[in-house]
Amino acid sequence: MKNINFGIDLGTTNSGFAKYENGKVVIYKNPVGFRDTVPSVVSFRKGRIQIGEKAREHLVSNSESVFASFKRKMGSDESYFIKDTENNITPIELSSMVLKELINFAQGENPKSTVITIPASFDTIQTNATKKAGYLAGFEEVVLLQEPIAACLAYSNAQNLEILNPEKWLVYDFGGGTFDVAVVYIDERELKVIDHKGNNFLGGVDLDNLFVEKVICPKIEESAGVENLWQKMIAGDNADYKKLYFELLFKAEEAKKELSLKDHTSIEVDSDNLDIVVDIDILRAEFEASIAPKFEESFQLTENLLKENNLHFTDIEKIILVGGTTYIPYIRQELASRSGISVDTSIDPTTAVIVGAAFYAGSKQSELVEKSEAVVDHSAQKEMGVQLVFEPNSKDTEELIAVIISDPFEGFYRITREDGGFDTGLMKAGQKFTEFVPLLTKATNQFTVSLYDTQQNLVYSNNAVRITNGLYNVQGQPLPNDICLELDEERGKTYMERIFKKNEILPLKKTVYKLSSKNILKNSDEKLIINVVEGNSGSMVGSNQTIGYIEISGENFPHDLLKGMDIELNFKISESRDLSVSVYIGSLDLEINEVFNPHQRTVIxxxxxxxxxxxxxxxxxxxxxxxxxxxxxxxxxxxxxxxxxxxxxxxxxxxxxxxxxxxxxxxxxxxxxxxxxxxxxxxxxxxxxxxxxxxxxxxxxxxxxxxxxxxxxxxxxxxxxxxxxxxxxxxxxxxxxxxxxxxxxxxAIYYNQSESIVNTYYFYMTKDEGEYKDVAKFRQLCSLGEKALEKTSYVELRAIYTQMYHLLKVKPARRDDFNTFDGNLGLK
Structure with missing residues (x-):
């Protein structure tokens, strides 16, 4: 099997494609302008679909058929109406078009597998929407990678770092549509994300909107005598105002870039239909004042992340900037002055994620089997239990490969490196043997381990031994949120029990055993509900997101499900966050299996x-x-x-x-x-x-x-x-x-004690006679009770007050009555 090698940054404003090869990453250039990225914009005009820079140019003149920033709607039920074709299109379909355009950059290559990056704060629904876009684009295998991890891989592998002591980095990722901040641990061998926070609707697009609303619109209103310009534009019910909205957004983005280099700029607005012709001047200070609230949101998330992990800025070695928004001088200056930490600008924030995705892809083995791959003749290959032990990442110039064979073995082994630079030749082999192999520096070294019998016939071969030298890698990705199961709680509400904990390394699996909390009769419409949610296990169910929901109706039961019966639940979640749930009810011999990959939710x-x-x-x-x-x-x-x-x-x-x-x-x-x-x-x-x-x-x-x-x-x-x-x-x-x-x-202990029995008897005996259904019977019980007290016969006394209880017209609630409940979900 080969490694995936191809990595994609599917961005809100720009996207890019790169390949890992021989220890290096090559970014495929956009043929238009020979740039590293392509705008994530799609236009439909006169039966022609354009993607990238050409589409972006039509955003002002043909805004009704040009679509951008659709990554922010991934996982939603949003769709866009294409005036040119009179059809609707989804964010997933638009994203797949951008991905197809990126594939075209790799002329002559036909990648079937890829790594696609996602914001760390993407929930499961947004994650699945991204995968679906990848499959629609023609990929047969899509592996997802969180953007902060990609950025760290780019930084650590592009620099000649010598980490003598463990360090913590802060990855501040302010992109076009999303914001993520992560704390990363790194030492001489390992790189891992400790924790992260983010906002999927905080990015450069929001800064542009604020800039238009708070600075540009008031200046136009003052100069042109227009009222409520912002409200008229965003209403979207007037074509001229809608066109002006996209024109101002376009101009705001360009002005934002200019103000990163200069103290002032100007914008010309010319709309004959709206009788608006103005030329306005804008100072950098005005722009900075308009975007300050959004920076505050990002910084508050950063502070909360550190606080929740018992860290301070003094514990952080450096801040790594990712995302085009971090080019803004105000953000860099505020971040440095408030944190007191060195802000590292040595890598390009706009391509860091692309490069990191390719580095990860270069270490990730594809699950696809290529037809061209040489396969040993199984008729000649014995069924052998062979275990290969080696470090997948090494800073050394050579690494040890250990081979352990489950059964006694006599024969030969041979280890070769893919590039032909190393070959052990035939060496005698026993049940266990080891070999030090030399490594090419700053590269992924692929070795083939072969075993031969005493007649030198090939009996085993494995070419999946890959050891990366000098490059940092990540063994698994952290789960962004708790995965929980909703259960009935004895006070009539429900709560969440954590199945998988945030920041545990994917993939994960777990089996839990629960009890039915109510009777469900066969052929009834009562339901057993399995609700799996994503969020915070200690919080309210309603503040989290459902990612798996199973209803099992009594109509499907072969027998009655009685309260207290055992229910076995098995959970699995893949590295790309596919959730598998199986439910087994032994008493009914009923098993249900579901795989959840929801890719759409609604915001009403x-x-x-x-x-x-x-x-x-x-x-x-x-x-x-x-x-x-x-x-x-x-x-x-x-x-x-x-x-x-x-x-x-x-x-x-x-x-x-x-x-x-x-x-x-x-x-x-x-x-x-x-x-x-x-x-x-x-x-x-x-x-x-x-x-x-x-x-x-x-x-x-x-x-x-x-x-x-x-x-x-x-x-x-x-x-x-x-x-x-x-x-x-x-x-x-x-x-x-x-x-x-x-x-x-x-x-149980207390009510077995004599004092408790006596106290309970007096509780019923001292009640008013009128509270009992049969007064004569009550008096008889009281007489028997006094005799039982004289004899200190507590067993009799308990039987007597139990009969008194049943004689009551209105029975008081006992503790057992409160503990016996019927749940809404049917699971506790």
Whole structure:
């Protein structure tokens, strides 16, 4: 098998294509202008499809049939209407066209496999949409790589670095459409992402929109006497204003580039149809003031990332810049002055991800089998258990290959390097042997290990031994978010139990065992629901994204599913984030298997408004519950989040008529971030309450544990065995569940004690006679109870108060009544 070798940066504003070959990366040049990248723009004009620079040139004159920034809509249900063809087209289809254009750059080559980069903060739906675009473009194999990892690979492999001591880098990736920030660990041998944060709707496009709205539009309004120009343009219901919007965006992008080099620039606007002819001057300071809020958003994400990982800027060795937006001097200066860290500008931020993708592709083995690959005749090759042990990455000039054969073996081995520069010749081999092989520097060395019997007949061959010298590589990618299972909780709500933890290295698999939380009769319309979500395991279910949903109806059951029956669930998630879920119910002999790769979600403005309002109301309730004099700092934080949500609510109301910009997606992203922030604050408080309750319950055991039976003491040890892990989980639901287990055990011990039996008897005996259905029977029980007390017969006394309970007209709820619940999902 060969390595993939081809890498693509599918960017919001520009995309690029490169190949790894003989230890080096070659970027395929765009034939138009011989540049390293191509604009991610597609136009449809007079039956002709154009991609790249030519398409971008038509953005102003033919905006209705020219499409850009569609990467930001990947994973959404958005589609674009093509006036020229009167058809709709999706972001996935547009992205596939850009990918096909990139393939054309590699003239004479026909790559079947590729690595495509994605923002680290892309969720599973956006990830799957990107893969689908790759397959639509004609690739048979698509492997995804997170952009911060690609940038680090480019930086570490392009520089002659000598890392004597481990370092931490900060990758600040401000691209055309997305923002990502990541903390990366690197030493002399290893490079890995520790953690990341991002916003999929924060990029250069948003800076351009702010620039137009806050600077350019007011100047035009003042000069031309126009009112509400921005609102008229983004409404999209007037062709002339819509055309002006795209013209101003185009001019804003050009002015942004000029202001990165000069202190001032000018823009000419000429629209005869709208009677607007102006020439406006713009200062760099005005531009910087307009984009400052977006930089603040990026810097706050950066600070939060460090805080969540108990790091400070002083722990960071350097900041690596990625993305075209980082060319803006204001961003570089603010980043350097606020962090106090060296900002490294030694690599090109616009091509770093392309180069890194190719480096990764050069180390990634393709799963496709080429027809031209030589295959050993299986009739002559014995079934052999052969284990090859070697380091895939090495800084040394030679590396050890160890071969272990499961069965006794006598014969010969031969190891050759693909370029012909090394050949051991035939060497005697036993069941185990080793060989030091020389490595070409700064290159991936491919070796073939062959085994021969005593007659020198080939019995085994493996050409998949690849050792990269002097280059950093990444063994697996981190999972961007927790993957969780929604479960019924005993207070009538649901919670999330983590299956896979954020930053665990993909691929992953796990088996969990759960119980049915309700009876589901066969042939009924009751359902067992398996809901797999992506997000934060300790947060509310609603603030996260569903990525796998299975409904199993009673109509499909061969028998009744009774409460408390075992349910086995197996989860697998691939490196490219395909999710496989299998459900097995042994009592029904029922198995269901599903593979989820959702690639579309919907953002509805009215639903968005409703969710923001609900969050504001929840915060109001929390504020009303708190005593101001006791926790003013906590209240201040709550009010700050609430104020941001109120602003967001007003913007969402105004967004109802916005048919041009990405505003609703930005608001959706900000809503998610703010609700998560609120959720974090409330969760911390609720976790403390659950911890207090747990510790109080456990304290009671000092009185009752000595009265427990040996089996009950064993149960107590079992419950408290892993309590440290649960109590430190910061998950109120897990702590509550642990507390409920302790309470149930404590009840079992307490209600077996004589004092408890006596107290319960007096509770029922002292009730008013009118509360009982049969007064004569009640009096008889009271008489029997007194005799049982005289004899200290507690078994009789328990039987007597049980009969009293059943005589009551209205029965009081017992603890068992609260613990016995029917879940909505059917899974606990």
């Amino acid at each position: 403005v009215e639903k968005l408004i409703s969710e923001i309002k609900d969050a504001i109301d929840d915060i109001n309730s929390e504020i009303d519950f708190e005593a101001p004099e006791e926790n003013y700092e906590y209240l201040a934080k709550l009010k700050r989040v609430q104020e941001h949500l109120i602003v967001l609510y007003d913007e969402a109301i105004a967004c109802r008529n916005d048919n041009s910009t990405d505003k609703k997606y930005q608001l959706e992203e900000m809503k998610r971030i703010l609700i998560q922030e609120y959720d974090d604050m409330v969760r911390h408080k609720h976790v403390l309450q659950e911890l207090i309750e747990y510790n109080d319950t456990k304290a009671y055991f000092t009185e009752y544990l000595e009265k427990a039976s040996p089996k009950q003491r064993e149960e107590f040890d079992k419950i408290t065995k892993n309590e440290k892990e649960v109590l430190q989980s910061n998950n109120k639901y897990l702590i509550r569940k642990k507390n409920q287990e302790l309470e149930s055990l404590l009840d």
